[in-house]
Amino acid sequence: MLRWWLLALATLVLVAIAGFAALAWQPSLPPAALPVTAFDPSLVARGRDLALIGNCNTCHTQEGGKAYAGGKPIPTPFGTIHATNVTPDPETGIGQWSLTAFVRSMREGVDREGNHLYPAFPYDHYARVTDEDLAALYAFLMTRRAVRHEAPPPDLPFPLNQRPLLAGWKLLFLKAGSYRPDPARSVEWNRGAYLAEGLGHCGACHTPRNRLGAEIASEHYNGGEAENWWGPPLNASSPASVPWTEASLFNYLRDWDPKHGGAVGPMAPVSHNLSQVGESEVRAMATYLTALMGPPSGERLGRTEAIAARPDAAPDPRLAAGERIYAGACATCHASGGQVPYTVNSLAYHTTLFGPDPRNVIQAVLRGIRPPEGAAGAIMPGYAEMLTDGQVADLLDYLRARFSDAPPWTDLERKVREVREDIPPTSGSLGGAQVESTPDLRRGG
Amino acid sequence: MTACTSQDVSRRNLLKAGGALFLSFSLMRPYDLLAQGVESAAGPVKVPGLPGDLAKEPMLDAWIRIAAEGGITVFTGKAELGQGIKTALIQVAAEQLDVDPSLIRLVTADTHGTPNEGFTAGSHSMQESGTAIMHAAAQVREILIGLAAARLGLPADGLRTGEGAVLAGETRLPYGALVSGHELHVQAQPHSRLKDPSTHRVIGRDLPRVDIPAKLMGAAAYVHDLRLPGMLHARIVRPPSDAARLIALEAGAVERMPGAVRVVRDGLFLAVVAEREFQAVVAGRALAAGARWNNPTTLPPQPEIFAHLEALRADEHVILDRQESAGPGVRTLEAAYRRHYQLHGSIGPSCAVAWLQDGTMTVWTHSQGVYPLRAALAEMLGMPPEQVRCIHTEGAGCYGHNGADDVAADAALVARALPGRPIRVQWMREDEHLWEPYGPAMLTRMRAALDAEGRIVDWAYTVRSNTHLTRPPGAGQLLPARHLAQPFPPPEPKPIPQPEGGGDRNAIPLYALPRARVVHHFVPEMPLRVSALRSLGAYMNVFSIESFLDELAAAANTDPVAFRLKHMEDRRAREVIMTAAERFGWPGDRQREGRGSGFAFARYKNLGAYAAIACEVEVERETGRVRLVRAVAAVDAGQVVSPDGIRNQIEGGILQSASWTLYEQATFAENQITSRDWSTYPILRFASVPERVEVHLVERPGEPFLGTGEAAQGPTAAALANAVAYAVGIRLREVPFTQTRVKAALGV
Amino acid sequence: MIRISVNGYEHTVDADPATPLLYVLRDHLALNGAKFGCGLGQCGACTVLVDGKAAFSCLTPISVLPGRRITTLEGLGTPEEPGQVQKAFIAEQAAQCGYCIPGMIMRAHALLQARPDPSEAEIRAAMDPQLCRCGTHMRILAAIRRAAREGAVPSYVGTIEGTRP
C-alpha cells in the first residue's frame, strides 16, 4: 500500500521537476589532489571529534569492513541504499574531492560528480554545520587510510532510483544556512543545539517523518524510528520513566546512567562514539536536549520509585504466564536491585516500558544485547530461540503492567512476529523454521 | 540413587582393577571406601637422590600395584586439571611396564589413597610425578622379571616383557600371576633400567585423552556432577568486601522459603542450605537482600594503582648481580612496563561437596593440592588431619590458585553445621569473579646499554610485585576462615625463592649478558587478594624482557630474531628460536597495511620447556582493535610423552595469553571489586580467534620431561606487543592492550 | 507439576514453574551435560536445544517448555555410540578441561542442523555466545568443520517416544 502511494507521489514530483530543472542539474567539480601533510594536526584532531559526534563511522563502515570504506546497507522505508566510501581513495572514495566538493556534499547533498545524494545521508542536518567545522571534518577524513572499496549501488525501485527527483525533495525539505545561535540562550545551550541539530542529527531518529521520508518540522523531536527501533520523543512529551536531568543524560550519552541504563540498538554506537569525545561537547548536547524536555511535572517525580516498589506478583491471572517468564528469565539480573552490572534498580526505570511503541523491548528481548568485541558492556542473551512469539507477548504484557503505569500494548504477538522476521538469522536459528507454540500457550484464546 | 564419582566415569574405557593383592588400604571407589571408614596412609619417609617425587614417596607400591588378574593401578598425587596429565602418566607407566595403556587404571590425588605430591602446579607434574612413575614402573618391571626368573629358574637377562607378561620363549607369565604378596613394597632405587627411547611404543605417540569421552558424553566428570544420597545444596552470601562488617541480618523469612533447610551463620560467614539447588539460589538471593553491611573505603583509586604499589614498602631481593668484563655502552635505553590485575576466570565456578560422617570430614574438591588443603581444613575445623579426607575430583579449568580451596572450606563449614548430610556448594558467577585470588598487578623497569656493535653490555631490571602464593596449608589462606567469628588471619605473605621465583619468575633473562643486575621488589601488602595465576610473574617478566629486547634490537638496527640469536648461547634455546622463525616464515609479509609480525622467546622458569612464538597481528587504526591473525610456536619440552597433549597446552596457552594481553583487567571502585561477571571482565570470544595457530615440537628423546603447561603465557604477550610495534610503530607497555590504550597511543 | 520432554522422554517435574531448565536438568533429572557457568546468559555453558535451536537453559524457565522438545548432550549420543558432533570433537581432541565443551557441541549441533555446510565466518559468528577459558577454540572450530564434512547431523527432535521416571 505504502509503495503505491509513494509511487503516485513520486510521479507527481516527476512532473513538478520540469519547473526546477536548473536545480536538478549540478555541475561536476574538478578533481583535487591534496597532499595529506597539508593538514594541521590540531585541525585533524578536531575533525575526529566532529566525526564521532556525526556518527560517520557507524554508517560508513560495513560490518567486518575497513573504517569509513562504506558498503554498509542502510535500510529505508523505500529500499536499501549503501553507504559510500569516504576514505581518501581516489577511485572509490573521496580522494579526488576538494574541500569545496566536500562542503557541497554536506550542505547540498550532491557528490563531486554532481549526482544528488539520497537523504539517508542527513545533509538536511549537516547544512547547519559551520565552514570551520566542515574543514576540520574534511581534514580528518582526508587523513584516514585510503581503502579501495566500491560500495554497491542503491537498491531502490523506479522511480525512486531516479536521482534528479531528489532535487524536488530538496526544494521541499532542505533549508539552507548554517546554525544561527539564539542570543537569549546560554553559550552551552547554543553549542548543544548546534551539535544536536547539525552533525549530531538527533532528529533523524527522534522526529517523525512524512511519507517522503522527510522530518516533519512541526513535530520536532516528537519521536521517530530507526532500523525498526523506536526513537523516543526528546521534547516535553518525553515518556521517560525517571525525568532526564543534564547529568543523567550526559552519563547516558557517554556510557551508562544508574537511573536510565545505557544505549542499545542503533543508539549504542552513538553513545560509544560520544564516549570518546570531549566531555564539554556531550555536556552541551545534554544541556540542550534536557532543556527541550522541560522541567518534569510534579507527578512524574517519584513515580518510578513507587512503581518499582510494587510487588512482582501479578494480581491479574492473565498476567501469570508472563510473570513466570519474568521470574525465570529476567529476574536474575533485573531484580538484583542493580547488583548485576549494567542493570538499573528495576525495569521500572526503563523509558521504553512507558512509551507507546513496544518495539524496543521486543528487539532487546529477541536479539539480546552485546558489547563491542573485547570491550566491557552489557550482555543480555537474545531470547529468540527460547521464547515463542506468544511467550514474548505474555512477558511484555506483564512487564508493561508491572513496571509502568501506561495502558497495555495491543496486538503484541503480531508485533513480535514482525520484529522477529526482521532479525537476520543468527546462531542456532539459522534458517530454522519458526516453532509453533502449543495450544495452551497460544494467546488470546 | 548410586553415588558416582569422576574417577569411575572417566575410567570407563579402562579396565577396572579388581581386588588388590597387597594393599595397605582399599582400592575401591572413594564412596565405598568412605562407607567402610577410612584408613590413613602411612607418612612417607623422604629419601633424597631418588628421581622425581620418588624422593617424597620411595615405596614402589605407593605408585604401582598389580592385581591377581593382572589389573594395574597407578597412583599419582597430581590432579587432572584439564591439562591431560592422566593420559600422559598412563603412557609413561604403560611404556616402562610393557602393557597396553588401556590396562592401566590411574588414581589421582586423594589424601587417603595416593602419594603426597604437594600441588599440581608450576608445570611440575611430568617432572615430578611423571619421572617418579616412569622410574617406579621400570623398577617394577625389573622386579617382575626377577620374580619370573626365580620361578622359571632362568637367568633374568634372558627374559623379556610384553603385553603385561614376562616372556621366556613360548612361556608367558602374566604379571598378575607373579605377584602374590609384598613384592612391590620395596624402596625405589636411585637408578632404573629405562627403556631405550628409540624403542618407545607408547611414549611420544598420541594416545586419545582418557578423560575426554566422559566429558563429552555427559557422564559425571566433574565435582559439579557429584550426587550423593541425601545431598543438600548451599549458597554462600559474602560481604561486599573483606573490610565490610555486618550491621543487620534478616534471616527468618529465608528459613521459611520453599525447600530451605537452614541458614548457617558464623561471624561474617553466611550460608543458606536447601533441598534443591535452585531453591538454594533463590534463598541465597533473599539472604543477600536481607543483609546490611558497613563497607568502608579501603581500595586505592584504580587509575592510581601503580603509583600506590610504588609507594608501598618493598623488600629488595637482588637475584642476579653479574659483573663480567665487557666494552663500554654507547647507547642506553630505558622503559617501564605495567600489568593490571587479572582473573583466572574458570568457565565453571568453584564447587565442592563435603560430608561430615562418623567424625570424618570428606571433601570432594578440585583443589590443586589435596594434602595442603587437608591441613588447612583440619586447622580451620579444629580436627585432626587424619579425620579430614580430601579427594580430588575434576573442576573446570584451573589456571592456578582459584576458588577451589575456598569453596572446599565453605562446604566443610556448612557440612559441620549439618552432620550426616552431604553438602554441595557451588559458587555463583559473581562469587568466582569477586573472590578468587587474582594474578597481581605488576611493574617492571628496565635499563640496558648497547655497545658499538649493537650488543647488550649492561642490563638492569627491577620487578615490583605482591606475592604470587597465598595457597594453603594455612587456615588463614581459606577465604571463609577469615570471616568466621573466630577468624584465622592470613599469614604474612612471602616471596617464592629463586630459581623458580614468584613475582620474579623468569626475571633473569636466559641471554648472555655480561653485566646484569636483577632486583625483585617484593611488596608484602596486598591491596587486592592475589595468588598464583598460570605462569605467575613469568608472564609479566617475559612480556617486559622480550618487549624490551625488540626495543634494543630496533636501536641496534638488527632484526629481532637475529638480535636474540646474537645474545643466546643455549643450544636448545637457539634451536626453538630458529624453528619458530623458519616455520613462521619470519619476518612474514611486510607489505600489508596495519599488519605486522612479532617474536618472543622464553624458557619457562629457566628450568622448564623452551618456547618461541612468532605471531602476526592486524591493528585497526580507527578503533584501536588488535587482532591476533596467526601464531606459530616452537617448543622443546624434553622427552615428549604426548605430542598432541603438548600442542593442546601450547595452543590453549597462546589463546589464553592473547586474551589476557588484549582484553583483561580486573576493575574496582573505592570499596569493592567491580569485575563481577563477563560483561565487566571481557575475555576472548570466537569473533577474535586467530585464523591459524601452529605448534612445532623439537623432539628430545631420552631427555628429562620439561613442564609445558605455562610456557606460552609470557612469549605470547611479548610477541603481540612486538607485532603491534612492527605493524603501526607504537610500543605498548601496559597490559592489557585495550582499544582505548591502543587508540591513545596511535593518536588521531 | 510441569511436563517437559527431554531427549524424547516425558518427565513430570515437581518444581516452581519459574525454575530455569538448567536446574531441572541437573538437579531433578540428574543430567550432567548442561553446565552452570554464569547463570546470566553470558557464557553458553548451559546451552541445550529447544525445538532444535540453541538456547541458554540457565535463563529458560520451565514454564515455557511444555509441548516443546528439549535435547541435551545426553540426547546426542552415548559413550558407546557418540553423536556425529561428539565424535568430531573426540577426533580433534577438542577439549582441555572440557567444561565448556557440552555447550559448544550443542550450539554446533544447532548450527549444523540449520546450515549443514557453514562457512568459517558463519561458524565463528554462530559460536560467539560460547566462552572457553582454556583456549581450545582452534580445536573446537576444527571439530565443527569436521562434523560438517561428515554430512547432515540428525535432528533428534522427533516424536516423543515414551516416559522415563
Ligand code: FES
Ligand atoms: S550458564 Fe547459561 S549462559 Fe552461562
Ligand code: FES
Ligand atoms: S576446554 Fe576448558 S573452558 Fe573450554
